[in-house]
Amino acid sequence: MTQIQEIVNNSAAITHLTGASNYTWVHFLSEPQVLLSKPLTYFESQLPSYVRIHKTSLINPAYIQRIQPPKRAKSPGTIVLKSGEQLPISRRRWLELADLLTVAQQNEKPEDVLATKVPELENGQLEEELIQSEQAMPLSKQWLFAFCQDEKRRTKISQGIHEKWPHYAIRFFDNGTSLIEKMIGTATNDLPTLVLLDVRKVGWAAMNTLESIKSNKLFCRIPTVIFIRELAGSDVEACYAAGANSVVRQSSDETFDDVVDRIYRYWLNFAALPANLRSNGTGTLIK
Structure with a gap:
């Protein structure tokens, strides 16, 4: 079994994947990230339960901690994972994914959502x-x-x-x-x-x-x-x-x-x- 097959078979341990050209970074909750020579589209087809939130990001819904809706019409939404990583949701995909992502958030306590403020830098504001x-x-x-x-x-x-x-x-x-x-x-x-x-x-x-x-x-x-x-x-x-x-x-x-x-x-x-x-x-x- 190849390394790629092993990782796909152990998908429950993956928090998210990020693509860069023909390479993909595989991120885990408690293990070092791994770089694989496969495009993100390959993993999207292999992991149908994962959600494509951006052209460069594919996430495991089980690791969603919080969702930050767009603050302005031209700003991206943001997902905060349990690992603490913050990922943008593309504007085009936000309307398609809002309902699906909300379902994954339902088990979270409202006070937890308000307790942590997403840094404004993630909203694409120019600094x-x-x-x-x-x-x-x-x-x-x-x-x-x-x-x-x-x-x-x-x-x-x-x-x-x-x-x-x-x-x-x-x-x-x-x-x-x-x-x-x-x-x-x-x-x-x-x-x-x-x-x-x-x-x-x-x-x-x-x-x-x-x-x-x-x-x-x-x-x-x-x-x-x-x-x-x-x-x-x-x-x-x-x-x-x-x-x-x-x-x-x-x-x-x-x-x-x-x-x-x-x-x-x-x-x-x-x-x-x-x-x-x-x-x-x-x-x-x-x-």
């Missing part, structure tokens, strides 16, 4: 930080977008831009959804020259953000670098399969500023970029 002011930048400024939740690492990322690349500005996002929404609403000429994804572990959020960038015909040309602090299994292969341009294993905060500097020097100075992404500052680019 961004402008590191360089508009007045300090030349008219021809270019942007870097970065998904990073660690304040110390944010500081090092922004310091590198301030000190050596003053013709760039950097915009931070607290979640991948906000980053993608900003890119979608940005004019072509104002798209970032470089995207940085800084994560502790490779999981659904990072892979979904990476895949969203690289599956878009306009965004796929933008160099995307992912920093990983805790590598496991086939993380590197999965990131490259999803379209990452560079995967950097970086566990030490003490050397992080040096690593970031090398990334900047390569992608902003030496690498040949598409015409609309080229620096118009002092950096020298290969054409």
Whole structure:
């Protein structure tokens, strides 16, 4: 019996599955997640009792702890699993699944539902930080977008831009959804020259953000670098399969500023970029 067959046969232990390109992460309540080389659609056909709440998420209803309806018309709903993980319900699927998901919630006490507030970041609200002011930048400024939740690492990322690349500005996002929404609403000429994804572990959020960038015909040309602090299994292969341009294993905060500097020097100075992404500052680019 193959590993995939064993996992499917032991489906009661699975809390949810998340897809990334032709790979699927299988998540368990008390065991480490497993990366398998099968698309999410395969598992959807093998696990008919599971519910597809998003194009990248398939959940086991037995592990639903709480359901958060959309707060606004254009916001996704949210499911909180017993593991504590929070997953978005796509707007298109919410109306189809509302009744089904409510049934799974009926055994939960009302006071438990109200006791824990779902963080607003899961509702796709834009949380961004402008590191360089508009007045300090030349008219021809270019942007870097970065998904990073660690304040110390944010500081090092922004310091590198301030000190050596003053013709760039950097915009931070607290979640991948906000980053993608900003890119979608940005004019072509104002798209970032470089995207940085800084994560502790490779999981659904990072892979979904990476895949969203690289599956878009306009965004796929933008160099995307992912920093990983805790590598496991086939993380590197999965990131490259999803379209990452560079995967950097970086566990030490003490050397992080040096690593970031090398990334900047390569992608902003030496690498040949598409015409609309080229620096118009002092950096020298290969054409």
